[in-house]
Amino acid sequence: MARPPLTLAALATAAMAGLEVRAARAHTRGSGGAFDAVELHSTDGRRLLIRAPRSQTAESEQSSDLVAMRALTTGIRSRLPFDVPAFVGQAPIGPTRAVVTEFIPGAGRTADELTATPELAADVGRAIAAIHALPAGFVGDAGLPRRTAAEAREAAVAVIDRASDSGRLPAALLRRWEEATDDDTLWRFAPTVVNGQLGADSFLVDGDRVTGIVGWAGLAHDDPAHDLHWVLTSTGEAAERTLEAYVEARSGDADAEIARRALLYGELELARWLLHGLDTHDETIVADAVGLLDGLVASVHDRSSESLTTDTGPVLAVADVERMLDETPRSAAQRETGATMLTDSYDVSELRRHLDAAGSEPVDDRDDQDLTAPIPLDLSDWGDATPPAATGADSEDRPA
Template identity: 40%
Template sequence: MARSPFTLAAAVTAALSGAEVVGARTLTADGDGRFDSAVVTLADGRELAIRVGDDDETARELAAESLALRALTAGARAMLPFRAPEYIGETRLADGRALVTELLPGFQIEAGHVPGGRGAAESMGASIAAVHALPASVVRGAGLPARSAEESREEIRQLVDRAAATGRIPARLTVRWREAVDDDELWRFESAVTLGGVQATSFLFDDDPERGPAVVGVVHWHGLSLGDPAVDLAWLSSATDAAGDVHAAYAEASDRTPDGALALRARLLAELEFARWLVHGDSLHRKDIMDDAAALLEALAEGLRENDLSVIAQRSEGVDSALDALGRVPETAATRVNTAMETDAYNPQDLLPGDTGEALGGDQTRGGTNDEDAFVGDSTEDLSEITKSDLRPRDDAADSGSEALWTDKTGTDPSAADPADEAQRAARAALQRWTSSSSE
């Protein structure tokens, strides 16, 4: 692939009749993306995103995205507290399918770095609830997939059987998953409009001075369907700090019948991403993928507690540390319930054994991994003055030989501050760390 932005810009004029292109730039800095993509500026000031998929998988994804965005009528969009990209047009570029959409502004935060408390976590939970509150006619009217609770259950049963047939699943996991599938209480839910596997990077944020980071846009609509609401919460297995607050905000904002097994099914789906990765490797006859998946499954099995997928057990603790590796599992071609990270700058080799399993280091920006529908704008307010220069070591820590205990310039111990305020500050600090200074 690796088409130039100018080649992609020319394709925009075919997708949008009368378009006058005045500028083009790459959408991301990484050339290993699943799509060729670019940002195109029009004479009227609009900025559009164009993506081109050359293989069957990416072409299907773009076709599904096109259908989903067109299914979001003005009435449906008015029900959402955030923006979704507008469909602009489609065309062909050589043998590839090209989709042109509106470019949305906003910042992204990786799942493992979404802070709990007021701000990002609460906004994410409310945003997911808003999607799930859309009328079923949005999906049914567009002919998009619709699955009942029993059909979702049967799909999971088939996945477990396929994974078990490889002989690479620890027996403990096979028993655990089959017991969960057989637990009728786990599958008593009302189907909802879902994104089919939302990710943390599907949310675009702005830093509101009053509320902290808030969701202003959502991308990755290609999985829009009617099904299990838990698929859009499975990513929380990698967001250990924020999971509880996202779930709480979701429950508070939702007008649906309470689903006591929602968090348990979400965890089950997160675990099954390892199984999907194994099945994907098996279908491609890729021993390296199967070995990687088997190692992840062994680590998962070692860290599990008994019966914590049972509704009776009603798990109250965070997910097992083995699930922290979930971010290493790339999107699989075999999956219908998509809970893997998707950006056009995704590089599968970065996620195989020997790497850290994280897309970014602790304080790196997101340059090079921006969503294909998202524009990374100017940096938010510099918080370094708050987090460093406004703090000084407490006098009683000067000779302690340990790490300094911090107070602010007024002599107040930050630990005594309002937890909500501290959570909001942490959310802003996280947003600051993952903000790039330009849109590459």
């Protein structure tokens, strides 16, 4: 059951001593999200966001996000050309807690919209490169996951083996993926700091500029290709510009095979979707995954070689990716990859929440700027009484 905006606004005043709220409005990307989220305007001009998880999975994701936000110190954030949510307070609500962060202005965009113009596509590439250029020491200091190139390959092999053991994986794909994991050159890379759950829904933009990135529960030291696979699902005309700008910004530090590994990770999302359906005993998901796998086979069947190459085009249509991510819990996804992430990646929601949650937001409260007008608040008469109910309290989308 969604919590009314006024209830969360009152809770924020308990989380932050001295906070006076003058307006609040529901912050959502649609119904069925994992969080109840409300944007707050204080009397001193601050804009805040309060989020309360609706499930245990969402609560775990939020906890991991908090660990990451605290690891991203002021010094680390100063190296990034965009804003990252900053923790400002929390308060108990029932069996869980609500967390207040600074609100980051900007609008959400689809993968195609992020790569529709050369200017924005390039800024997206530079934003990802800035994450990967961060010094890795703080990751270990914060106790966040660290994975070597060999461990990244082992994790991919584990997903392939599980999918193969299911008997539902086409032989052509099994051969294609095994060739990729057997190719030593593909796995000669230096791990970097990664967001770990990066997807189109992670970005907030204003015009042709990335203003913020949200959803850091998967922060780790890992294969940088994990943060790029979503780009290959885009059909935006400037999608290649994102990869070009990324490589340029890395100034020679990007390995030559990063695009091929990103493509592999994108294709393995189909395997994870299949495994999610099997794990949850959902034959509808299984059938859907089998159909998507068959479609991938058809897309490479006529090629002279079935080895992994980036000229195969997008692995999935953007609509398919967003649907998968919106239906899959992120935490599950991480289990499938063998990653030691603390929470959900794909923040395109059950696959995003389940996987690397493949979510259109692993269900999360991405800062949507298409909000209704602020709702004036007058909290002076509430006293100890229960805050008045408000309609339209919607949840924010995003997971695992």
